[in-house]
Amino acid sequence: MEVLQLLISGMANGCVYGLVALGFVLIYKATEAVNFAQGDFMMLGAFVTLGLVNPEFMGLNFWVALPIVFVIMGVFGYLLDLVVLRALFGQNQVAVIILTIALGFILRFVAGLIWGHEPLSLHSPLALGDLRMGTLVLGMADVAIIIVTFLLTLFLWQFFQRTKVGLAMQAASQNQMAAYYMGIPVKRVQGFVWALAGIVAAIAGILYASKGAIDPNAGFIGIKAFAAAVIGGFGSLPGALMGGLIVGIIEPFAARYLPAGWSQIAPYALLIGVLLFRPHGLFAQVRVKKV
Amino acid sequence: MRIQFKTSYDHDIRLFKDGWQAFLYIALLALMVVLPWLIDDFFLGEATNVLIWATCGLGLMLLTGQTGQVSLGHSAFMAMGCYACVLLMEAGVPFILAFPLGGVITGLVGALIAIPALKLHGVYLAIATLALAILTDDLIVMLEPWTGGVAGKFAPAIEVFGLEINRWSSPAAWYYMALIVVLVVTLFYRNLLRAPMGRAFAAVRDSEISAQAMGVNIARTKTIAFGISAGITGLGGALMGLFAEVFNNETFTFIISIQLLMMIVVGGLGFIHGAFLGAIVIAFLPQVLSIATDSLGSTVAIPGLETGVFGLIMILFILFEPMGLYGRWLKIRTFLELFPFARKDMFRRQKSYLKTERLR
Numbered sequence: 001m002e003v004l005q006l007l008i009s010g011m012a013n014g015c016v017y018g019l020v021a022l023g024f025v026l027i028y029k030a031t032e033a034v035n036f037a038q039g040d041f042m043m044l045g046a047f048v049t050l051g052l053v054n055p056e057f058m059g060l061n062f063w064v065a066l067p068i069v070f071v072i073m074g075v076f077g078y079l080l081d082l083v084v085l086r087a088l089f090g091q092n093q094v095a096v097i098i099l100t101i102a103l104g105f106i107l108r109f110v111a112g113l114i115w116g117h118e119p120l121s122l123h124s125p126l127a128l129g130d131l132r133m134g135t136l137v138l139g140m141a142d143v144a145i146i147i148v149t150f151l152l153t154l155f156l157w158q159f160f161q162r163t164k165v166g167l168a169m170q171a172a173s174q175n176q177m178a179a180y181y182m183g184i185p186v187k188r189v190q191g192f193v194w195a196l197a198g199i200v201a202a203i204a205g206i207l208y209a210s211k212g213a214i215d216p217n218a219g220f221i222g223i224k225a226f227a228a229a230v231i232g233g234f235g236s237l238p239g240a241l242m243g244g245l246i247v248g249i250i251e252p253f254a255a256r257y258l259p260a261g262w263s264q265i266a267p268y269a270l271l272i273g274v275l276l277f278r279p280h281g282l283f284a285q286v287r288v289k290k291v
Numbered sequence: 292m293r294i295q296f297k298t299s300y301d302h303d304i305r306l307f308k309d310g311w312q313a314f315l316y317i318a319l320l321a322l323m324v325v326l327p328w329l330i331d332d333f334f335l336g337e338a339t340n341v342l343i344w345a346t347c348g349l350g351l352m353l354l355t356g357q358t359g360q361v362s363l364g365h366s367a368f369m370a371m372g373c374y375a376c377v378l379l380m381e382a383g384v385p386f387i388l389a390f391p392l393g394g395v396i397t398g399l400v401g402a403l404i405a406i407p408a409l410k411l412h413g414v415y416l417a418i419a420t421l422a423l424a425i426l427t428d429d430l431i432v433m434l435e436p437w438t439g440g441v442a443g444k445f446a447p448a449i450e451v452f453g454l455e456i457n458r459w460s461s462p463a464a465w466y467y468m469a470l471i472v473v474l475v476v477t478l479f480y481r482n483l484l485r486a487p488m489g490r491a492f493a494a495v496r497d498s499e500i501s502a503q504a505m506g507v508n509i510a511r512t513k514t515i516a517f518g519i520s521a522g523i524t525g526l527g528g529a530l531m532g533l534f535a536e537v538f539n540n541e542t543f544t545f546i547i548s549i550q551l552l553m554m555i556v557v558g559g560l561g562f563i564h565g566a567f568l569g570a571i572v573i574a575f576l577p578q579v580l581s582i583a584t585d586s587l588g589s590t591v592a593i594p595g596l597e598t599g600v601f602g603l604i605m606i607l608f609i610l611f612e613p614m615g616l617y618g619r620w621l622k623i624r625t626f627l628e629l630f631p632f633a634r635k636d637m638f639r640r641q642k643s644y645l646k647t648e649r650l651r
Binding site for chain 1: 418
């Protein structure tokens, strides 16, 4: 029973990590840049939702606010690519790493300025309370998160398999030059990828905020999501989700069964282990480039 | 414009290009030496802080600027250098021995860490080193018997040849100590760049494949670069901990290593001057900001303002001046030296395409 309990709550955390990791991987696959600010995107998405929904701010109905949030975050991602990142097109990866870290700092500052540094909780229909079954106490939010993540993954999978934009994204990520030749507007497609990453981050943020409170430093879970993305393999979408689940599940079990302090270390220790023995992740699709 | 007439290959690697340049640097050194008589104790402390940051920055610059490996984990080496130095001092080793020993230990550990990290490229290396920085933070808490954990440690009194160096009672002595460390590190760095090893670093940075073709042993070069870089940063970290007088895991969080990376980018990646200019920015930004907010009439500190402004500066630099402050100065100087003949496109960035590391 206890194991099941830890498993469910770990999976719910893992889903949030997985969704943030999904954002990294989407951008990495399409542009080979790594967005170190993805965690802060998530924080921003949660705060935008909170600003629209909570009665002390705008007080809109949750389901009315949802599409608005998606539009805001999507436009934000697209504009970011258009204005800032396109200037670095083809430049060194280091520049993009530092740029996105700096962006994270700014987002954190702006969010703190607007919504304050006290933890706030989102009025979310997903916060349903607990479900008791004998000794088992399930947070309904946890279950909802797992279901939403599952549905979102299914949707994204179909999106990449079926739609024209999705196929264009796949093509642009596999070979930029060939995609250009085939008439795909690669730069605009990359903009769409950033928009999509913004929307996925917003969903992750809403789920995260439904579980508990949110504050401007929530973006730091992006680092755990990093670990998740690397463990799963940076180039693979299902890998990112699996990595997220692994990290999410390890944490509560390490906290329960190992001495104090280990639960914070466990994800990073696993990350370093994976990097040493399988540098391209557990579910890698990457082959080493030869000259 | 001064023209150097080179009559020997040795002229290419001379420490100073000509007498004028040598004179300028000696004048700068003289200014630094008389500084304690020119400014009061508060600004002397700030100057010491700049020198300490510059030492750490030089360490990271060697790895990122010269060898082209991004590290987000240098706070780990700062912590290691600091704890090694202080633990040795507490074990009775005199400071003058404990300090360099701390650097050597950190360098060896850094080289050991580099061996597995060599397999990793670009982004993966950045993430692995970030994980290292976070792990170090947690390890300091877990190894409480040695490190004092969250409660932290007090820096022991520093004594060099019977002379006590204390931040409050003898700020000038502290300043001179930092100055000597920076001077030694800078000379070492400069000489390293003139030596075959330094040329190998640059070769690895510019293209691993061509470096390999020229007979550079990449694994060995990267390991040495990592080791030396960690060692120098360790020295800087030891100075930082001792200067702060009380330090714990919070003194060396991963935020510090991100700041360090940003600092050398603002200063100018790949230039020794860049580490110093960046250090000046990072040390004086908080003061400038607090003066600015005071003059705007706000009495409460705005949390995160410092990092937010720093992030903004960072983005503007990457977009508009990727060569940093020193790069900007080079452009101005070239413009002045060539005066009517300088052309706009002399420093234009070359267009490049994405060099992918993967096949699909």
